[in-house]
Amino acid sequence: MTAQNRMVASGTSMASPAASPEEIPTATANAKKRIGIVMFPSFETLDVVGPVEMWGNLPDYQILMVSEHGGSVRSAQGVETVATYSFDTAPQFDISIVPGGVGTRTEVGNPAMLELMRKQDKEPHGLLPFVQAQQFSRRPAF
Secondary structure, eight states, rough: OGGGOOEEEETTTOOOOOGGGGGGGOOTTOEEEEEEEEETTTHHHHHHHHHHHHHHOTTTTEEEEESSSSSEEEEETSEEEESSEEOOOEEEEEOEEEEOSHHHHHTOOOOHHHHHHHTTTOOOOOEEOOGGGGGTTTSTTT
16 A cells, blocks of 8 residues: 555554655656545545545556645544645646545635635646536636
8 A cells, every 4th residue: 555545543643744846757758647635634535545545556656645735634434544745745646636624614715725726727627626626616716
């Protein structure tokens, strides 16, 4: 299991520092498509675990977990997930997944989250917001 898709139970700490810019993989013509899963406090666990389960073993895709500061993030259900990248160190994604959950209510006003979405929106790619996270794709900044 790689650091990008490690899920840990509540109360267990496997936090790691966010990747440095030197560690960010660079895109090539034959590179795997990067799926960035954006996490924040009180995200919906299933909205993260479902896509990891679906795309995690496909040979042409790479799952990248990202949060505002990198490291461990606790879901609404108490599950901690480790983000390898911070918003500042995240590479450009081919597909961005933003989970739903009660945490979205705070994140729609978080300047760092909105800046990440703007940064990721510079390149043509897919945005897959879940029900409550759809408000990110409706903001005028996108």
